[in-house]
Amino acid sequence: KQEVTQIPAALSVPEGENLVLNCSFTDSAIYNLQWFRQDPGKGLTSLLLIQSSQREQTSGRLNASLDKSSGRSTLYIAASQPGDSATYLCALTDSWGKLQFGAGTQVVVTP
């Protein structure tokens, strides 16, 4: 059974610092991996999607890497801003199209 772990569970940084969020998984037979953002009491916003054949994806200040062999993905957020404060979730898509989520990393960026 796939297990998805996100470390740390919570992170607080001053504005301007770079953020590094980690996601690990136990089964490398994945279809793709996604990073989502969730604001309090809200649904999910997709940030980046990495296909299983890819190593990384970039969008603006965000960069996500994928290493299937070691079962790891890392989300980098450059020059953090208070508006980046949210919970970040990684999720793996299996061959059936189902998403399995990690528990998330709660990020607070202080002005």
Add this chain to the structure above:
Amino acid sequence: GAVVSQHPSWVICKSGTSVKIECRSLDFQATTMFWYRQFPKQSLMLMATSNEGSKATYEQGVEKDKFLINHASLTLSTLTVTSAHPEDSSFYICSASRGSRQPQHFGDGTRLSIL
């Protein structure tokens, strides 16, 4: 594009009542819709997968007679929590996709509180 609307956003009701939550894809046809539940400080857990016109497939441990799912059209799926009890209080989120392995687009969730 790919907007998913979920309604209501928040509902409070008495124990024993049934609650219906709607999930609509506003600008695309959703062949597959998913229903998730999220408890505080925990991750999203998949409850069931529904394909338009077919019976929903429930995850292990999810009571299909308690959580009724209908996906009668390509733009609408409903989740009905029957005879709700306080332990059913949670955040319910739906997602919709154009196919089983296509990207999922999420609604804003429904906060359900059972008194």
